[in-house]
Amino acid sequence: MPRSLVDPQAVPAELRPYLADLVQRAHTICGPHLLSVFAVGSIALADYRHGRSDIDVNVVVEPSLPRHSVRELAEALTHRALPCPADGLELVVYDSSFALRPSGEAGYLLDLNTGPLLPNRASFDPARSPAFWYVIDRSIAYQAECLLFGNPVRKVIATPSPRDLLAAILASVREHTTGEGHLTDNQVLNGCRSVTFCRTGRWMSKSKAAQLIMGSEQDFRTLIEAALRSFELPRTAAHTLPTADVQTFSTWVRERVEEAATHRAPD
Incomplete structure (x- = not known):
C-alpha cells in the first residue's frame, strides 16, 4: 500500500497529507486495478492558490475494476469521509481502455465533486456532462505529467487530437x-x-x-x-x-x- 506520493515536492505542502490519504484510499479500494493517480488543473500547472483553487485529480484504473468499487471509491472520497483542505475536490476516474485513445468525449467512470464549497455530486454517466472539461484536463495532464502514484501519465492516457x-x-x-x-x-x-x-x-x-x-x-x-x-x-x-x-x-x-x-x- 502506498505510504507517500511519488514526488511530494510536486504538490503544495498544505495538500500533501490529503493527497497521500486520497491515494491510499484509492489503492485500498481498487487494489491492483489501480494504474495511476495524477494531478491536473492548477496543481499540475504550478499555480495552486489556497483559498481559491480546487484540487483536481484524475485516476486511471483497469477496465476489469468492478463497478461497485467505483461507487465505493466515490463514498470514500467525499468531504464527509475525507475532509478536503481546499474549496473542493474534482476527481475523475477513467478506465484505461478509454484513456489510452485520443477522444473528444467525457468518457469517465466517475466524476466526483465534493468539498466545503462544492455541493457533493457523484456522476457515473458521462453522457450527462459537457465533454470539454475532461478533454482539456486530459490535455493538461499529458503535458504536465504531475504523477501522484503509479504508472507515468503518458503510459495511461492519450492527448486529445x-x-x-x-x-x-x-x-x-x-x-x-x-x-x-x-x-x-x-x-x-x-x-x-x-x-x-x-x-x-x-x-x-x-x-x-x-x-x-x-x-x-x-x-x-x-x-x-x-x-x-x-x-x-x-x-x-x-x-x-x-x-x-x-x-x-x-x-x-x-x-x-x-x-x-x-x-x-x-x-
Whole structure:
C-alpha cells in the first residue's frame, strides 16, 4: 500500500497529507486495478492558490475494476469521509481502455465533486456532462505529467487530437462567456489561458497566460490587471468586474479561438 506520493515536492505542502490519504484510499479500494493517480488543473500547472483553487485529480484504473468499487471509491472520497483542505475536490476516474485513445468525449467512470464549497455530486454517466472539461484536463495532464502514484501519465492516457482539443477550448470559452456560475475574474483569466494555448500550443497557468496577453493586447490591460488582483483573493471575496468590459473581452477571446479552430493543422 502506498505510504507517500511519488514526488511530494510536486504538490503544495498544505495538500500533501490529503493527497497521500486520497491515494491510499484509492489503492485500498481498487487494489491492483489501480494504474495511476495524477494531478491536473492548477496543481499540475504550478499555480495552486489556497483559498481559491480546487484540487483536481484524475485516476486511471483497469477496465476489469468492478463497478461497485467505483461507487465505493466515490463514498470514500467525499468531504464527509475525507475532509478536503481546499474549496473542493474534482476527481475523475477513467478506465484505461478509454484513456489510452485520443477522444473528444467525457468518457469517465466517475466524476466526483465534493468539498466545503462544492455541493457533493457523484456522476457515473458521462453522457450527462459537457465533454470539454475532461478533454482539456486530459490535455493538461499529458503535458504536465504531475504523477501522484503509479504508472507515468503518458503510459495511461492519450492527448486529445488537435481537432477535438480546439473544439473543447471553444466550448469552454462559450460556456464562460455566458457568465452563469462563473466569477468574472475567472472568465477573464480562463480566456487568457485559452488564447495563449491557441498561440503557443502549451498550457500555462492563468496568471502567466494573463501576463502574456497583457503584453500583446494593451486595450485589455486594465481589465486583466483587475482580474489578477481579484484572483489573489478567496473566491468568496472576489471582485465583480465591469460586465460590459468582460463581455467585450470574452467576445475577443471567442473570435481568436474560432480563428485557431478554422486554421488548425489537419489531425
